[in-house]
Amino acid sequence: MEMNFCNRCASKLELRVPEGDNRLRHVCASCGAVHYENPVVIVGTIPIWQDQVLLCKRAIEPRRGFWTLPAGFQEIGEPIDEGALRETQEEAHAHAEIERLFAVLSVPEIGQVHLMFLAHLIKPEFSPGAESLQVRLFREQEIPWGHIAFRTISRTLRCYFFDRNRGEFGLHVSTLQRSPDG
Amino acid sequence: MEMNFCNRCASKLELRVPEGDNRLRHVCASCGAVHYENPVVIVGTIPIWQDQVLLCKRAIEPRRGFWTLPAGFQEIGEPIDEGALRETQEEAHAHAEIERLFAVLSVPEIGQVHLMFLAHLIKPEFSPGAESLQVRLFREQEIPWGHIAFRTISRTLRCYFFDRNRGEFGLHVSTLQRSPDG
Numbered sequence: 447m448e449m450n451f452c453n454r455c456a457s458k459l460e461l462r463v464p465e466g467d468n469r470l471r472h473v474c475a476s477c478g479a480v481h482y483e484n485p486v487v488i489v490g491t492i493p494i495w496q497d498q499v500l501l502c503k504r505a506i507e508p509r510r511g512f513w514t515l516p517a518g519f520q521e522i523g524e525p526i527d528e529g530a531l532r533e534t535q536e537e538a539h540a541h542a543e544i545e546r547l548f549a550v551l552s553v554p555e556i557g558q559v560h561l562m563f564l565a566h567l568i569k570p571e572f573s574p575g576a577e578s579l580q581v582r583l584f585r586e587q588e589i590p591w592g593h594i595a596f597r598t599i600s601r602t603l604r605c606y607f608f609d610r611n612r613g614e615f616g617l618h619v620s621t622l623q624r625s626p627d628g
Numbered sequence: 629m630e631m632n633f634c635n636r637c638a639s640k641l642e643l644r645v646p647e648g649d650n651r652l653r654h655v656c657a658s659c660g661a662v663h664y665e666n667p668v669v670i671v672g673t674i675p676i677w678q679d680q681v682l683l684c685k686r687a688i689e690p691r692r693g694f695w696t697l698p699a700g701f702q703e704i705g706e707p708i709d710e711g712a713l714r715e716t717q718e719e720a721h722a723h724a725e726i727e728r729l730f731a732v733l734s735v736p737e738i739g740q741v742h743l744m745f746l747a748h749l750i751k752p753e754f755s756p757g758a759e760s761l762q763v764r765l766f767r768e769q770e771i772p773w774g775h776i777a778f779r780t781i782s783r784t785l786r787c788y789f790f791d792r793n794r795g796e797f798g799l800h801v802s803t804l805q806r807s808p809d810g
Contacts, residue, residue: 447635447636447661447663448635448636449635450635450636450637450638451633451634451635451636451637451638452633452635453629453630453631453632453633453634453635453641453663454629454630454632454633455632455633456632456633456638459635466758469703479629481629481635482701483704484666484668484669484701484702484704485668485669485702485703485704486666486667487666487667487669487741519664519666520666520667520741521651521667522665522666522667522736522739523736523737523739524736525734525736525803526732526734526741526801526803527801527803528736546801547732547799547801550708550729550732550743552707552708554704554705554706554707554710555705557704557705559669559702559708559741559743561732561741576648617729617799619708619709619728619729621707621708621709
């Protein structure tokens with residue numbers, strides 16, 4: 447979003463360091479309101495059925511046609527785990543139960559924090575939501591590693607299979623660089 | 629922030645459900661820009677020195693005069709752990725090292741996700757930053773439980789002492805209601 451005008455009074459915004467602050471912010475030249483820009487929280491699941499993981503093929507940009515785990519922006523008013531299950535329902539029409547928080551990945555350059563939960567499908571029933579072209583279960587050896595939409599998703603999947611193969615699930619906290627592809 | 633006018637073009641915003649969405653959003657009546665409001669990420673530390681925890685007495689509202697752990701809004705461009713250490717430096721002039729992510733607390737009603745890291749002071753040197761009246765180390769039996777600023781902070785401290793007393797530190801993921809006091 448271009449930051450040109452004040453949400454409160456419609457006057458011009460200027461870029462300056464407010465008193466008592468140490469960073470450039472968009473400040474209203476008229477009413478003085480400071481317009482902070484904050485990182486966003488993305489919540490999602492790793493939906494498991496037996497030895498398979500549910501992935502969604504994206505129907506929207508960025509990365510249309512590439513595979514992803516169900517995930518999206520957390521809404522105000524919803525707990526993080528409920529947001530992750532809502533995204534799973536919206537993107538894959540799948541009902542799942544949360545097992546645990548599995549990965550906390552920050553992508554500072556684009557101001558994102560991803561919270562990915564390990565979850566189990568209640569039934570092997572799913573279908574593409576509005577933002578998906580296709581939804582299907584993959585065994586480890588079937589994962590389309592060359593066609594994963596985002597670096598956060600491939601990192602989460604690699605950590606999942608690593609932990610599954612060693613027989614112990616941990617919490618994975620990492621900082622990632624932005625993918626060259628978004 | 630009151631949402632009256634468009635950041636991009638200064639026209640009036642209206643509250644409606646955008647096409648393909650299922651929630652009320654502030655949408656520009658003129659240019660069509662959707663102004664999402666997202667939860668914010670708060671990063672902080674539990675700074676430990678020997679058997680003591682560093683707390684800051686707040687110099688600012690809300691909850692001026694009450695005790696808190698160093699924490700604040702994550703900035704765009706910074707990893708979550710670096711943000712937590714920055715807040716520790718700003719509020720307590722203390723240098724610490726992160727041990728692990730310890731608590732992930734969401735407060736959905738006010739759109740906040742708190743990421744609290746267990747950290748160790750490098751030296752027992754600290755002093756109040758601009759947002760603190762006083763900074764000091766507390767042993768468990770000295771914690772001013774009746775004068776802790778926020779529910780997220782008392783929850784984090786209780787989990788810390790619980791884990792320390794049982795001899796094993798876990799990850800604490802919870803959803804909290806907003807405190808009656810903020």
